[in-house]
Amino acid sequence: MVNMVAEEVRVRYAPSPTGFLHIGNARTAIFNYLFARHAGGKFIIRIEDTDQKRNVEGGEESQLKYLKWLGLDWDESVDVGGPYGPYRQMERLDIYKKYWQELLDKGLAYKCYCTEDELKAEREDQMAHGQTPHYSGKCRNLTQEQIAKYEAEGRKPTIRFRIPSDQAVEFDDIVKGHVSFQSNDVSDFVIVKQNGVPTYNFAVVIDDHLMKMTHVLRGEEHISNTPKQIMLFQAFGWKPPVYGHMTLIVNENHKKLSKRDHSIVQFIEQYKNMGFLPEALFNFITLLGWSPKGEEEIFSMNEFIKMFDANRLSKSPAMFDKSKLEWMNGQYIKKMPKDAYVRFTLPYLIDAGLLPADMTEAQKSWATRVVLLYQEQLHYGEEIVKISDMFFNKNIENQALTKDEKKILAGDQVNDVISAFNRELKGLTEWTAEAIAPVIKTVQKETKQRGWKLYMPMRVVATGSQHGPELPEALELLGRDLVLKRMETYLDKQTAV
RNA sequence: AGGGCGUUGGGCAAGUGGUUAAGCCAAUGGAUUCUCAUUCCAUGAUCACGGGUUCAAUUCCCGUACGCCUUACCA
Numbered sequence: 001m002v003n004m005v006a007e008e009v010r011v012r013y014a015p016s017p018t019g020f021l022h023i024g025n026a027r028t029a030i031f032n033y034l035f036a037r038h039a040g041g042k043f044i045i046r047i048e049d050t051d052q053k054r055n056v057e058g059g060e061e062s063q064l065k066y067l068k069w070l071g072l073d074w075d076e077s078v079d080v081g082g083p084y085g086p087y088r089q090m091e092r093l094d095i096y097k098k099y100w101q102e103l104l105d106k107g108l109a110y111k112c113y114c115t116e117d118e119l120k121a122e123r124e125d126q127m128a129h130g131q132t133p134h135y136s137g138k139c140r141n142l143t144q145e146q147i148a149k150y151e152a153e154g155r156k157p158t159i160r161f162r163i164p165s166d167q168a169v170e171f172d173d174i175v176k177g178h179v180s181f182q183s184n185d186v187s188d189f190v191i192v193k194q195n196g197v198p199t200y201n202f203a204v205v206i207d208d209h210l211m212k213m214t215h216v217l218r219g220e221e222h223i224s225n226t227p228k229q230i231m232l233f234q235a236f237g238w239k240p241p242v243y244g245h246m247t248l249i250v251n252e253n254h255k256k257l258s259k260r261d262h263s264i265v266q267f268i269e270q271y272k273n274m275g276f277l278p279e280a281l282f283n284f285i286t287l288l289g290w291s292p293k294g295e296e297e298i299f300s301m302n303e304f305i306k307m308f309d310a311n312r313l314s315k316s317p318a319m320f321d322k323s324k325l326e327w328m329n330g331q332y333i334k335k336m337p338k339d340a341y342v343r344f345t346l347p348y349l350i351d352a353g354l355l356p357a358d359m360t361e362a363q364k365s366w367a368t369r370v371v372l373l374y375q376e377q378l379h380y381g382e383e384i385v386k387i388s389d390m391f392f393n394k395n396i397e398n399q400a401l402t403k404d405e406k407k408i409l410a411g412d413q414v415n416d417v418i419s420a421f422n423r424e425l426k427g428l429t430e431w432t433a434e435a436i437a438p439v440i441k442t443v444q445k446e447t448k449q450r451g452w453k454l455y456m457p458m459r460v461v462a463t464g465s466q467h468g469p470e471l472p473e474a475l476e477l478l479g480r481d482l483v484l485k486r487m488e489t490y491l492d493k494q495t496a497v
Numbered sequence: 498a499g500g501g502c503g504u505u506g507g508g509c510a511a512g513u514g515g516u517u518a519a520g521c522c523a524a525u526g527g528a529u530u531c532u533c534a535u536u537c538c539a540u541g542a543u544c545a546c547g548g549g550u551u552c553a554a555u556u557c558c559c560g561u562a563c564g565c566c567u568u569a570c571c572a
Binding site: 014015016018048050051053054112114116119120123126127129130131132133134158159160176179180181182185186187189190192193194195197199200201204219220221222223224225245247248250252254255256287288289291292293294295296297298312314315316317318319320321323324325326327328334374376377378387440450451452453454455456458459465466467468469470471 | 498499500501502503504508509510511519520521522523530531532533534535536564565566567568569570571572
């Protein structure tokens with residue numbers, strides 16, 4: 001109470017490096033980021049690597065790398081340092097030790113000599129009897145003799161927090177509102193593992209306090225950890241941060257997104273590789289469980305920062321809607337400057353082996369025009385491969401016609417149209433869209449066919465598909481030789497019959 | 498099983514004690530276009546169910562159902 005000046009907002013994103021950055025992580029990070037930036041506060045990244053068995057190689061690096069890619073930046077972390085480091089929990093072991101020793105000394109924590117197998121058996125027994133799985137409190141009040149006996153057996157203890165009995169633990173959650181737990185429903189949980197490393201629930205409390213966190217926005221799966229953490233804060237006489245538990249992101253089966261869930265693509269890196277733009281992903285993820293005031297849905301980072309309000313976080317789970325993501329990404333693609341769009345899409349064609357990595361100027365300008373044909377409709381980068389297929393897959397002769405295409409070619413005006421078109425095209429001295437367009441008009445006059453009956457036969461014969469970009473430009477880019485060859489092959493077949 | 502939380506059209510989601518219950522995605526229909534795409538227009542909700550409080554409830558309260566999270570020497 002000494003300092004009545006408004007406290008600086010400090011929030012953190014605290015991933016465990018057990019995997020790569022996925023949608024759920026990213027969302028947590030984004031909301032914390034927006035919260036901090038909106039308030040003009042600090043955004044910190046802390047690595048929670050206390051579960052060494054599950055840490056994966058490259059996990060930490062991936063988290064930071066793709067957060068950066070999404071457009072986030074941070075004030076304190078393992079890479080940029082800061083006044084409250086270290087920011088990796090395994091480098092803070094000495095710090096934790098001091099605090100759990102304090103709890104032990106005060107009798108607020110105790111050593112537990114139960115083995116994992118014993119605990120597991122206990123839990124299974126409880127379940128079998130329809131009881132809530134709960135630690136029994138067996139080692140709560142061990143005598144010196146018992147302790148000596150366990151030690152003599154060579155058992156290594158864990159340290160458990162002594163949960164105060166008959167206490168209501170309450171807090172006002174930014175998103176859930178007033179939440180209340182009974183301490184009796186929480187069992188004495190382990191704060192230090194047998195190997196001397198603290199558990200998550202202990203380390204967070206120490207770190208959040210020492211790092212002066214003012215708010216904690218995290219996933220709803222942590223809500224039942226909150227009373228444990230609050231009781232620890234109380235044991236130390238510290239003030240807990242303000243909590244906000246965000247709803248989970250669920251899959252089509254309404255299940256929490258898990259890393260093992262393959263029904264939807266989960267990792268940010270995968271989206272990047274498929275050709276989703278960071279701004280679009282950021283925009284989309286931000287709208288998962290949060291909504292702005294007005295009717296707009298597309299926002300820039302700065303707009304989000306300006307309007308972000310944690311009170312508008314939703315209480316009910318958000319389903320990951322892939323088609324909306326694609327739509328949104330498409331919106332961003334449409335807005336790209338042409339040259340950026342070209343630089344963005346060409347690599348997908350190169351990777352697919354459809355274009356050489358070292359293109360000649362001519363190839364490059366051709367590819368540029370092809371790709372530009374699709375800017376209006378592209379949803380994500382990789383889609384260019386499939387969508388522009390007609391310019392790369394040139395063996396349409398071996399390709400079976402669809403029902404509709406057969407129907408188109410069955411029209412009795414088809415031969416007239418094709419032969420007239422073929423004749424007129426052959427007479428062209430210049431093979432450009434500008435030159436081809438008038439030819440279509442000429443054929444129209446000559447054959448008295450128009451619209452669908454005029455265009456469709458030309459399209460199917462020349463491009464192999466009833467769908468595609470504007471015909472004159474498509475034909476130009478397909479190239480004179482190929483188009484004329486296809487026409488003639490077609491006409492030859494007709495006369496042969 | 499105990500604890501916690503949720504439920505507005507196919508997916509999100511705004512909002513209110515008395516409203517024509519926003520908007521976006523999707524779907525369908527239509528207009529434009531040679532087609533696809535784009536663009537534009539149009540179409541849909543007894544606000545989970547049952548009870549209460551109230552002149553009035555989708556909005557407040559209680560219950561039920563359903564769903565999810567959690568009850569680890571994981572975070």
